[in-house]
Amino acid sequence: MTDAPTTNASPNDELEAQADLQAKQKRKKMLKIFAFIVIAIAILYAIWALVFGNTVETDNAYVGAETAAVTSMVSGQVEKVLVSDTQQVKKGDVLAIIDNRDAKIALAQAEAQLAKAKRQFTQSSANSSSLSSQILISSDDINSAKAQVAQAEVAFTQAQQEFSRRQQLNATGAISKEEFSKAQSALDNAKASVNVEKAVLAQTESKRKAAQSNLDANEALIRGTSQSSTPDVLAAQAVVDQALLDLQRTEIKAPLDGVVAGRSIQVGQRVAAGSSLMKIVPISELYVDANFKESQLKDVKVGQKATLTSDLYGKKVEYHGTVIGFSGGTGSAFALIPAQNATGNWIKVVQRLPVRIKLDPKELAEHPLRVGLSMNAEVDTSTAK
Known part of the structure; x- marks a missing residue:
């Protein structure tokens, strides 16, 4: 019977095997942790890209407004100031x-000139009637003068015939020299009478021509016009309108709703036409100029929506607006x-471009803002593309 082979392992080998096993387990654990971190980063990036990837924001933004400058349209001394800074x-x-005393005097003078111009038109119209009558009278005088000329010429003809007979008789000695001299005198007187009557006729015709010329000149002034449309009356009426406007402008009125700012006039001060008196800030029509970096503006377009918060109210109050221009x-x-980037050493600095955002008037009415306040602006570039 033979025994099974046995392996004699030293304690060092067992320790090394155990250390290798622990190292493998540790590497697996580290890989799992690394994979988890990568997955978590990927998920967070996806969430950021979906939620925040379509927005650009800046805290370099300030409230602005199209302020109205109140100026005086007339010169004079300030009698009353009815508003003060910060007053709505x-x-x-x-x-x-x-x-307004000077303006009232100027208006009275202008109205007097208008009345004078209207009276002159009435007088010119009356002159036309008078000149027409004079022409008719002159025509009658001319006819009368022509009759006198004709009568004088008849008398001259008779005197000439009588003189001829007396001249023949005088040649035979049938009449005396005295009688012949009377005939000669009668002929000369008849001739002189003809000349006088012709002169009267010429003078009468000249008077008629002068009256006709005066009538034509007078008619040229008023022909085709009425009292209200003649040039002199229109010019005088324009002066009255200007004087009335100047009188109305002595009351300086607000051009729009807003808050008074920068008041620079006092009672008793003399102001000239065009002097700046104060400003009116339309707090219901404010906008924000958000200064975005040039690298943020690639996807920003007019019409995109924006969300803003103010340092005045904090993040709990949000304003909503629309991009209206660059x-x-x-x-x-x-x-x-x-x-001057073309001279000396140059370091590139990222530039900022003001983007104008119009605010919602209703939100401004609920939480009023003032010009110059700081804002945080965030534009959603996924809208109005």
């Missing part, structure tokens, strides 16, 4: 009053001293 006003509210240049391009 409505469109049409009186903000300040300028002394600035024409970066902030550095419009700086007072633009960067």
